[in-house]
Amino acid sequence: MIAIDPLTALAGLYLGLNLIAALAFAYDKSRAKRNAWRTSEGVLLVLAFLGPFGAFLSMQVFRHKTRKLKFFLVPVFLAIHGSFILYLLLILRL
Numbered sequence: 001m002i003a004i005d006p007l008t009a010l011a012g013l014y015l016g017l018n019l020i021a022a023l024a025f026a027y028d029k030s031r032a033k034r035n036a037w038r039t040s041e042g043v044l045l046v047l048a049f050l051g052p053f054g055a056f057l058s059m060q061v062f063r064h065k066t067r068k069l070k071f072f073l074v075p076v077f078l079a080i081h082g083s084f085i086l087y088l089l090l091i092l093r094l
Helices: 006-033 041-050 052-062 069-092
Strands: none
Touching: 006 041, 006 052, 041 052, 041 069, 052 069
């Protein structure tokens, strides 16, 4: 049996959440261009809260939801997550 370090598993999960958020924003942008069914803003915001790095990157690359007032929360989520990751790195001394 392969032993997986819990920190590595958590980092992989976090990377996956950010990838899902990025893909969701990109998919919603492609659907918007085609006037097709869209992902709800609530779902996008939840994904942005869980994976703010991916969501923010996707927003900038695809210029999607950058003018909507409620999506100004995404950089706030990014700052919170970044601060928490920095705090963990300092505590764990990685």
